[in-house]
Amino acid sequence: MCGIVGIVRRGGQSVDEGVLASMCEAIRHRGPDEDGFYLRESVGLAMRRLAIIDLAGGQQPIANEDGTAWIVFNGEIYNYLELRAKLEKLGHRFRTDSDTEAIVHAYERYGADCPRHLRGMFAFAIWDERKGELFLARDRVGKKPLLYALTPAGDLVFGSEFSALLRHPQVSREVDYEAIHHYLSFMCVPAPLTAFRAIRKLEPGHTLRFARGGEIKIERYWEPDFNRKEKWTEEEAGERAVEVLREAVRVRLMSEVPLGAFLSGGIDSSAVVALMSEESSEPVKTFSIGFEEQDFSELHHARRVAERVGADHHEFVVRPDAMEVLPTLVEHYGEPYADSSAIPTYYVSRETRRHVTVALNGDGGDECFAGYERYAAMRLAETYRRVPSALREGVIRQLVELMPASETRRSRVRDVKRFARAASLPAVERYLRWISVFDADAKDSLYTDEFRARMRPHRAADFIAPWFARANGAGIVDAALLADTMTYLPNDLLVKVDIASMANSLEARSPFLDHHVIEFAASLPESLKLRGRTTKYLLKKVLRKLVPVENLERRKQGFGVPIGHWFRGEMKGFLRDVLLTEKSLNRGLFKPDAVRRLVEDHVAGRADHSHRLWTLLMLELWFNRFID
Numbered sequence: 001m002c003g004i005v006g007i008v009r010r011g012g013q014s015v016d017e018g019v020l021a022s023m024c025e026a027i028r029h030r031g032p033d034e035d036g037f038y039l040r041e042s043v044g045l046a047m048r049r050l051a052i053i054d055l056a057g058g059q060q061p062i063a064n065e066d067g068t069a070w071i072v073f074n075g076e077i078y079n080y081l082e083l084r085a086k087l088e089k090l091g092h093r094f095r096t097d098s099d100t101e102a103i104v105h106a107y108e109r110y111g112a113d114c115p116r117h118l119r120g121m122f123a124f125a126i127w128d129e130r131k132g133e134l135f136l137a138r139d140r141v142g143k144k145p146l147l148y149a150l151t152p153a154g155d156l157v158f159g160s161e162f163s164a165l166l167r168h169p170q171v172s173r174e175v176d177y178e179a180i181h182h183y184l185s186f187m188c189v190p191a192p193l194t195a196f197r198a199i200r201k202l203e204p205g206h207t208l209r210f211a212r213g214g215e216i217k218i219e220r221y222w223e224p225d226f227n228r229k230e231k232w233t234e235e236e237a238g239e240r241a242v243e244v245l246r247e248a249v250r251v252r253l254m255s256e257v258p259l260g261a262f263l264s265g266g267i268d269s270s271a272v273v274a275l276m277s278e279e280s281s282e283p284v285k286t287f288s289i290g291f292e293e294q295d296f297s298e299l300h301h302a303r304r305v306a307e308r309v310g311a312d313h314h315e316f317v318v319r320p321d322a323m324e325v326l327p328t329l330v331e332h333y334g335e336p337y338a339d340s341s342a343i344p345t346y347y348v349s350r351e352t353r354r355h356v357t358v359a360l361n362g363d364g365g366d367e368c369f370a371g372y373e374r375y376a377a378m379r380l381a382e383t384y385r386r387v388p389s390a391l392r393e394g395v396i397r398q399l400v401e402l403m404p405a406s407e408t409r410r411s412r413v414r415d416v417k418r419f420a421r422a423a424s425l426p427a428v429e430r431y432l433r434w435i436s437v438f439d440a441d442a443k444d445s446l447y448t449d450e451f452r453a454r455m456r457p458h459r460a461a462d463f464i465a466p467w468f469a470r471a472n473g474a475g476i477v478d479a480a481l482l483a484d485t486m487t488y489l490p491n492d493l494l495v496k497v498d499i500a501s502m503a504n505s506l507e508a509r510s511p512f513l514d515h516h517v518i519e520f521a522a523s524l525p526e527s528l529k530l531r532g533r534t535t536k537y538l539l540k541k542v543l544r545k546l547v548p549v550e551n552l553e554r555r556k557q558g559f560g561v562p563i564g565h566w567f568r569g570e571m572k573g574f575l576r577d578v579l580l581t582e583k584s585l586n587r588g589l590f591k592p593d594a595v596r597r598l599v600e601d602h603v604a605g606r607a608d609h610s611h612r613l614w615t616l617l618m619l620e621l622w623f624n625r626f627i628d
Contacts, residue, residue: 002060003030003160003502004072006045006125007168008134010154010214015044019168024048026163029332030074030502036060038070042212043127043134047072050505052257052358058098064108065093068129071104074160075122075144076509078251083117100124107135112207115139115221119251119515123202125158134210140222140515141364142191142204142490145498149199154214161499162334165199166626172198175627177451178458180336180589180619184438184446185460187338187615188492195335195622204490222515224522226474226482237528238542240520248514249275249360257357260285262348262508263311265301265551267371267536267543268362272511274546276360277309285356286311289348291561292319304548316351322566323574326621332503336622338437338615339492343561345500353506363497364512367485368521369536370529374434375477379530381423381430382476428465431480435488436460437615446594463487477526485518564602564610572603575617583628584620 005023007015017039024035024046031048038045038061047060061070077083080099083106088094092105099120106114107126112135115122121143126135136158138146148158151170159165166173179193191201202208205222232240249272253259261273263286276284286306290299299315306313322343329342352359366372422433433439438446447455464483471479494513501508511517521529524538531537540552567575578584579599585592595616602609 002050002072002074003027003048003164004045004074004123004125005047005159005164006072006127006134006157007043008127008156008210008212009042010156010212012042012212014041015039017044020044020046022167023157023159023164026167027159027161029505030160032505034059036072038072038127040127040129045070045072045125045127047074050357050507052076052255052507058096058100060100062096062098062101062104064104069104069107069126070129071100071107071124071126073100073103073122073124075120075124075139076252076254076507077102077118077120077122078254078514079119112209112219113221115207121509121513123160132212134208136202136208136210137221138202138204138206140205141485141513141518142494143498143510143513145495146202147194147199148202148208149196150216151198156210156216161332162194162196162199162626163331166196166334172196173627174198177454177589181443181455181458182460182463183336183338183619184443184615185432185436186463186488186491187437187611188495189335189337190463190487190491195626204486223470224482224485224518226471226478226522228523229525230523232524232528234528234538234541237524238538241538242542244514244517244520245271245511246275246279248511248517250279251514252360252509252511253279255358258285258355259358259360260287260352260356261360262286262352262362263288263302263305263313264362265298265303265305266362267539267547267552268365268512269302270305270362270547270551271365271539271543272360272362273305273311274309274543275511277311278546283310283312286313287348287352287355287359288313288315289344289351290315290317291344292317301551301554305551308548314351314355316348318347318351322561322563322571327625328503329500330618330621330625332499333495334626336615336619337495337499338611338618339496340561340563340611340614342496342500345496346503349501349504349506349508353504357505358507358509359501360509360511361497362512363493363508363510364489364518365536365539367481367489368512368518369539370477370481370526371536372484373535374431375480375530376533376535377434378427378431378476378480382427384423427476427479428461428468431464431468431483432460437611442612446590446598448588448591451589475526477530478522481522481529489513563614564608567610567613568603568605575599575603575613578620578624579613579616584623587623590616 027048031050033051034049036047045061061072063070077099080102084102087105094101106117115137122139123144123146145160149165149171157168165171174197176197179189179195183189189195191203206220209217263269263273288302422430467483467486468479471482497508528538598609601607
C-alpha cells in the first residue's frame with residue numbers, strides 16, 4: 001500500500017525535482033517505509049511505500065525489462081502470482097517478487113486493457129517512453145483514490161491525495177461551487193468533481209492516457225451488469241455465495257506483515273471474520289471500537305462473534321474528542337466531507353495499527369446484497385404509488401417500521417410522511433429525497449438568491465439518473481444497488497476508509513468488493529437479496545452456520561457518533577463559533593438567518609438538524625483550512 005504522485009510537462013521542460021519531492025513528502029503517512037523517484041526530463045514519478053508484499057525487493061518505481069515503461073503503484077493485486085506465471089510463459093522476465101512488477105509487464109502485453117486482468121485494489125501510473133504517454137488507471141469500484149489536474153501551462157499533475165497536488169505551485173485553489181452544491185446533497189463531492197476547479201478525480205473503473213502533446217483520453221473499462229441473471233436455485237445460489245466470499249477472503253490473507261480484521265458485529269464484518277478463521281491456522285486478530293454512549297456502541301455484538309470463532313480479540317472504548325480529531329480529518333480528506341462515521345473509522349484504524357499493518361473489513365456487503373432498509377422502502381414506494389388512497393394507511397404503517405430504531409417515534413413518523421410525499425416522484429428523484437442531507441426544498445430555504453440562481457442548472461439527479469437508466473428495467477432494487485455501488489460507495493464510504501486508514505498507515509482490504517463478488521451479487525434476482533422486508537435475505541440464510549443468529553437478526557445500527565447530542569452539549573460553543581462568525585455568514589452562499597435558525601432550533605431541542613449542521617460545519621472548516 002502506498003501513495004503516488006507525478007508530473008508530466010507538456011512542452012518538454014524539465015520537472016522541478018524539489019516540487020516533486022514536496023508532493024511526495026505530503027503523503028508520507030500513506031507509506032512511511034520508504035520513497036522512490038523516477039525523473040527523466042519532462043516526466044517525474046514518485047511514491048511513498050507501506051511495505052506489505054516483497055519487503056526486500058518491492059521498491060518502486062519499477063521498470064520493464066528494457067526500461068521503457070516505469071510504474072508507481074498504490075494498492076494490492078491479489079492474482080499477481082497467476083498473472084506473473086502467465087506472463088513468464090509469454091516471455092516476460094521478472095526481477096522482483098512484487099505485485100507491482102506484474103502490472104508493468106501486463107501493460108507491456110495488454111496495453112490499455114491491462115486493468116481488466118487485475119484482481120484487487122489499485123491506482124497506478126505508467127510512463128511509456130516509447131509512446132511518450134502517461135497511463136493512469138483506477139480499480140473497478142474506487143478503493144484507491146487518484147486525483148489529477150491540468151496546469152495553465154498544460155502540464156498534468158496527479159497524486160493520491162489533495163495535499164500532494166496542492167504542493168504544486170500551478171495547481172489553483174479556486175473553489176468549484178458546483179461541487180459544493182452537490183456536496184450539500186451527498187455529504188461528499190461526487191466524482192469526477194472535486195471542491196477545487198483545477199482538480200478532478202479519475203472515476204472508478206476508468207483509465208486515463210495523457211500524451212506529451214496535451215491530449216487526454218479517458219475510458220471506462222468496467223461496470224457491473226444487473227441485467228444478466230443466473231438461473232440459480234436458492235440452494236445453488238447460497239452455496240455459490242459462500243464459495244465466492246470464501247475465495248475473496250482467502251486471497252486477501254496474502255501478507256508478509258501482521259494482519260487482522262475490523263469487527264463491528266454486523267453481518268458483513270462477522271462473515272469476513274468467520275471465513276478468515278476457517279482459512280487461518282492461527283486465531284484471527286480482531287479489533288472493535290466502542291463508545292461511552294451505549295446507543296452508539298456495538299462491542300457486545302462484536303464480542304459474541306469473536307468468542308464464536310475463537311479470535312484474538314481487542315476492544316477499545318473511546319470518548320471521541322471531535323474538536324481534537326476534526327483538524328486531522330479536514331487536513332487528510334482535503335475537500336468537504338461530512339460522513340460523521342469518519343470519526344470512529346479513524347479511531348479504530350489508529351488503534352488497530354498498533355497491532356497489525358493490514359486489516360480486512362466488511363465494506364460493500366450492503367451494496368452487494370441489499371443491506372440498507374432504503375431498498376425495501378424504494379420497492380414499497382413503487383407499490384405505494386399504485387395503492388388507492390383508502391389503503392395507504394397500511395402502507396404508511398409499514399414505512400414507519402422501516403425507520404431506524406434509534407430515532408424517536410416523532411421523527412420516524414415525520415420521515416415517513418416526507419417519504420410518502422416523495423413516493424409520487426420518479427424513481428431517481430425519490431431516491432435523492434431519501435438519501436440527501438439537503439434536498440432541493442432545503443437548499444431553496446438555505447441558499448441566497450444569487451447562489452440559488454447560479455446553481456439552478458446543476459442537478460444532483462444527473463449523478464444518479466444514468467445508473468438507474470443502465471439498470472434497464474432490472475428492477476427498482478437493482479437500480480438502487482447499481483446507483484449506490486457506482487456513486488455512494490466510491491464517493492463516500494471508500495473515501496472514508498481509505499483516508500482514515502492511510503492517515504494511520506494501515507492497509508484496509510474489502511472482500512465484499514472483490515469484483516467477482518460484486519458480479520455474482522448482480523447476477524442474483526432481487527428476490528434473493530430482498531425478500532419482503534428481509535434485507536440480505538440470501539446472505540443471512542447461508543451465514544447461519546458461521547455467524548451467531550443474534551448478529552444476523554439484529555437491526556442494522558450503523559457506525560455513527562452522537563453528533564446531535566454533542567451539538568447540544570460539549571460542541572455547542574464550537575458550532576456557533578464556526579458557523580455563526582461574520583466571515584462564515586458573509587460567504588454569499590447561505591442566508592445568515594437560515595443558518596442561525598438551523599443552529600438555534602437544534603441547540604434548543606426544537607428540531608434535529610444534526611446531519612445538516614455537521615455538513616455545514618465540515619464545509620466551513622474546509623474553507624478555513626484550504627481557502628482562507
